[in-house]
Amino acid sequence: MSQPASDLPGIVITGISGRMGQMLARTVVESGRARLIAGVEREGHAWIGQDIGTAMGGPALGALVTDDPVEAFARAQGVIDFTAPAATVAFAGLAAQARCVHVIGTTGFEDSDLAKLEAASRHAVLVRAGNMSLGVNLLTRLTRKVAEALDEDWDIEVVEAHHRMKVDAPSGTALMLGEAAAEGRGLPLKDLRTPAREGITGARERGAIGFSAIRGGDIVGEHDVIFAADGERVILRHIATDRRVFARGALRAVLWGQGKKPGQYDMIDVLGL
Numbered sequence: 001m002s003q004p005a006s007d008l009p010g011i012v013i014t015g016i017s018g019r020m021g022q023m024l025a026r027t028v029v030e031s032g033r034a035r036l037i038a039g040v041e042r043e044g045h046a047w048i049g050q051d052i053g054t055a056m057g058g059p060a061l062g063a064l065v066t067d068d069p070v071e072a073f074a075r076a077q078g079v080i081d082f083t084a085p086a087a088t089v090a091f092a093g094l095a096a097q098a099r100c101v102h103v104i105g106t107t108g109f110e111d112s113d114l115a116k117l118e119a120a121s122r123h124a125v126l127v128r129a130g131n132m133s134l135g136v137n138l139l140t141r142l143t144r145k146v147a148e149a150l151d152e153d154w155d156i157e158v159v160e161a162h163h164r165m166k167v168d169a170p171s172g173t174a175l176m177l178g179e180a181a182a183e184g185r186g187l188p189l190k191d192l193r194t195p196a197r198e199g200i201t202g203a204r205e206r207g208a209i210g211f212s213a214i215r216g217g218d219i220v221g222e223h224d225v226i227f228a229a230d231g232e233r234v235i236l237r238h239i240a241t242d243r244r245v246f247a248r249g250a251l252r253a254v255l256w257g258q259g260k261k262p263g264q265y266d267m268i269d270v271l272g273l
Ligand SMILES: NC(=O)C1=CN([C@@H]2O[C@H](COP(=O)(O)OP(=O)(O)OC[C@H]3O[C@@H](n4cnc5c(N)ncnc54)[C@H](O)[C@@H]3O)[C@@H](O)[C@H]2O)C=CC1
Pocket: 014, 015, 016, 017, 018, 019, 020, 021, 040, 041, 042, 043, 082, 083, 084, 087, 104, 105, 106, 107, 108, 129, 130, 131, 132, 133, 172, 246
């Protein structure tokens, strides 16, 4: 891997040592369409001060890992952020001050976090999606269409599976798919979502949308939207086998966002779906 010396957009990756952080670093550098200028990690992290490339076990890239996002963002045109909700909310304020395009892949936000992201997006471009892959974003479109076409005789369930290290449930993708199904039914997801089931739950409520989560091994990300009626079932499925699909989407988003008006966008906007 080597970096082009040019006027390509400078990108900072937060959570650089993470599963997605490392995949994003490779994707940005290999693309030749952007320059990786810094990686951000938590204070005290073992990678701070090291070259990103050597910290990842490869050749040097001429970009360092830092715990100072303010200084790094000041030199950047874009920030790609797959970290954790509290970190992302803080980065959103800093990215907006630096007028960087902030691409957010982080999942697991509370409503109060989302309000803070919305506030940051008044000053800068923010692109956020619980899943950045082309396949899942296409699946949200299909899910909405199928939910529109099938009436409440068809029960909707979203089932997701992820690796053992995932900390949030349901996944961001499952919620995107649930929202798409609810849109198809003409109501907000909060009105249709069934709480996680355990014990004597009673029979299923007509029109409800249910969620189930499996955690194990190294599963990258699998999602089924099940439409179940008496005597038949329709299942829409996406299987990710490589995190590169998320990183490619994030790179596309940060390039797409350059020069756009401040505001909050998603991958449907980026991909034009
Ligand atoms: N939208 C999408 O397409 C995708 C979203 N994700 C989401 O991205 C997030 C990260 O996933 P992974 O990479 O698997 O997790 P990970 O745990 O491997 O990486 C997270 C990284 O963020 C760093 N971090 C946490 N707080 C920080 C802070 N305050 N400052 C700097 N760095 C900080 C951690 O040290 C770690 O290196 C999760 O919320 C996950 O659900 C993951 C894959 C695809």
